[in-house]
Amino acid sequence: MKQIITAKLKLLPTPEQVEALRRTQLAYRDALNAVSQYAFEQGKTSSVTKLHTGMYAELRTRYHLPSQLACSVERQVAATYKGLWTKLKKNSEHRRAKITKKRFKGLDQPPHYRSLSIQYTYERDYTFQRESQVSIGTLNGRISIPYQGYNKHTALIQEGTPIGDAKLWYDRPKKQFYLLVSLSIEVSDPTPAQLQEVVGVDVGIRYLAVTSTTTGKASFHTGKRVRHQANHYARLRKHLNQKGTRGAKRRLRRIEQRERRLKLQANHTLAKQIIAQHPHTLMGLEHLTDIREHTKHRKRKKNGKGDEPVSPKARKANRVYSQWSFAELHMLLSYKAALAGSLAVKVDANYTSKACPRCGHTSEKNRPQKGLLFVCEQCHYCLHADLVGARNITMRALLVWQDWIRTGCLSLIPDTSDNEAKAVRLRRYAELRWSPDVTTSLRSETGGS
Template sequence: MQTVVTAKLKLNTTPEQFKALRTTQLAYRDSLNYVSQYAFEHGKMSNAVRLQDATYEEIRLRFHLPSQMACSVPRQVGASYKTLWTKVKNNAVHRKEGKTKKRYKGLDKAPTFISPTLTYQYKKDYTFKKEQQVSILTLEGRVIVPYTGYNKHVALIQRGAEIGASKLWYDKPKKQFYLLVSLAIETADPTPETHKQVAGVDVGMRYLAVTATMQGDCTFHSGKQIVPKANHSARLRKRLQKKGTRSATRRLVAISGRERRLKQNTNHVVSKRIVLQHPQSLIGLEHLTDIRERTKRRKGKNAKQRKANRTFSKWSFAELHSMIAYKALLHRSMAIKVDANSTSQACPKCGHTCKENRPNKGLLFVCQNCQYTLHADLVGARNIAMRTLLIRQDWRGTGLLSVRAFCVGR
């Protein structure tokens, strides 16, 4: 089994190399917007082959991109349009079923690419050299740039790990280039004999994650200090955007990405702790598809309900799940997804399920049938662990891991 990780390499460029990379990035972004406009004007095309046939020569002449980059642009635009078409179709189904009244407007106008991040293909656009150097293609030819990065990732690159495509990312506040390289790592195939332990993970806002095992062990990962900081960054950004002055814009550039980095770092810390606490385990995660629609307050339009909807849609639970998934594979464990229906409303002792088991939707769980009392998030984690155990027993009996979905690493 292969696990894909992303190596973040810091490029130590000279002023001339910096200028060449920045010029190439901006030309790549302009070509993306040109192809996006062409696709929109010709029936909102998503076929990458047709887009390449129609726009390749113009990309080469107008933006002077090398041949491989000129091929990557239509593919990226085509993939973006396919994603938008999928959202349009899903929205039509949800409107028909009465789940939402809003019409998805992602294809009402041509998508605009703002980020100058560009994609490089390995051995075509970039290659690695000796002494921690990388050769990168620009509009003016190749440049050889020294790089630094996480020691384990650098070691994987130098020892011949399977290297895939990369992205050239520009950190605007720090004026620094990074190369984000995908690396495929071989991991052992999971079996019921190697994954004897079972753990369940319940995610939320008060506690970012609560874990439980079948032996009664539990761990709470609180968001009490982190979530207010993230909310403060969001409020500050909103006030500066509303002000709109030049000084406010400069401040926005300086703090850009702060909230995202805070959440990402927190998810990294929490996921690492969970994985290290449960080695060689089958880790159950909730299947959270359409979680925002299912938890949305639909009655009334007052400010309190809007604030509640906004709060519950802020934290990146999918990112936390993906981090647990790929780190689990690196530590000889595996994460799977289980049914998330009523995990915090079902009694783990007698099985009775009803909304009244959680009075006022609080942190206290009181079973209305057997009076079993426990922390509501811990109840959710235990129910997830039991559902994971059932999947493991079925896996051991049939030899097939019949789960709704696998958690795939980044």
């Protein structure tokens, strides 16, 4: 199968080339905002054809963009509006189901672009040349710029690895241009016999990840240090926003990417550790679509007379959950697993922390005061709540593995749109019982090592 990786190339332009790249970035951003305003006036359309018909000539004459960059602007704006319409539809479904009361406001105003990044198309906007040079399109034509990068990535480029689109990005603190190039590499598909173990990964805030194998081996990856730093940035950002002075806004711009880099580094390091600890495994991950809406602390009725306000502690928990990048950690685990000869699959996340892995009893009361201790009210099985979640995920991934061996087809993501199929899967999950002896025998019956 093909795996997409990103090569980060450091560009080494001359002062004249820096000026050309900066002017191109500014024109590209202004063009994005102009097309966004036009799309908003045309009924918030996400049609590339309509945007091309109405704005292509202006992009060429007013902003002096090359033809391909003009088309890239239209595609990027259309993709933005398409994503906003998708969020609006989901919000409408959640409001009808009374999952949330908030109305999605992303389409109340035209999206405004601030980033100076440029989307480049390979062999039209940029090409690679000999002697580590790359030809990049600007407002005044092509320029050749030397580049540096990770040795393995530059070797893949020179060897003729399939190359996709790229993004020109300017690191403002370092005053440095980078070209982020997507590379498509071939990765061999593992077979069930090649996977030596099944591992479940439960993600969270207090513990960024908890893993469990079928034999009961567990590992906890704490996120205490990173969580405290993220909370510090959140408090600082809130204080600066309330202050509102020019100096506060300048400081906000300086720290705007620090929290993002902090979380990316934490997820990247954690993914490397998990992959190194569990080589050649089938890794089970929770399907966390819309998880923030389902885990959010909400107002409660007070004596039937009105809503009880959410406590400051609950508001803080909502903020922490909404700002942490669980999807990014799953993405890093998936692509790193593929490169290491493992495979990551998604399983249903329903009741993973409420179902007893020993007797199958499912209840919210199994988590006293929603704490870290899991105590089954039926069989009194007691264990760390996150480890219970990891073990339930492990057993569900083991079912996926058994179905893969039996049918020859692997389901990477469960189909959540079919309610009947989901109900059947949940009934199968309710029949699962955790025991290292049982899971080992099941693996041996299906041909596991």
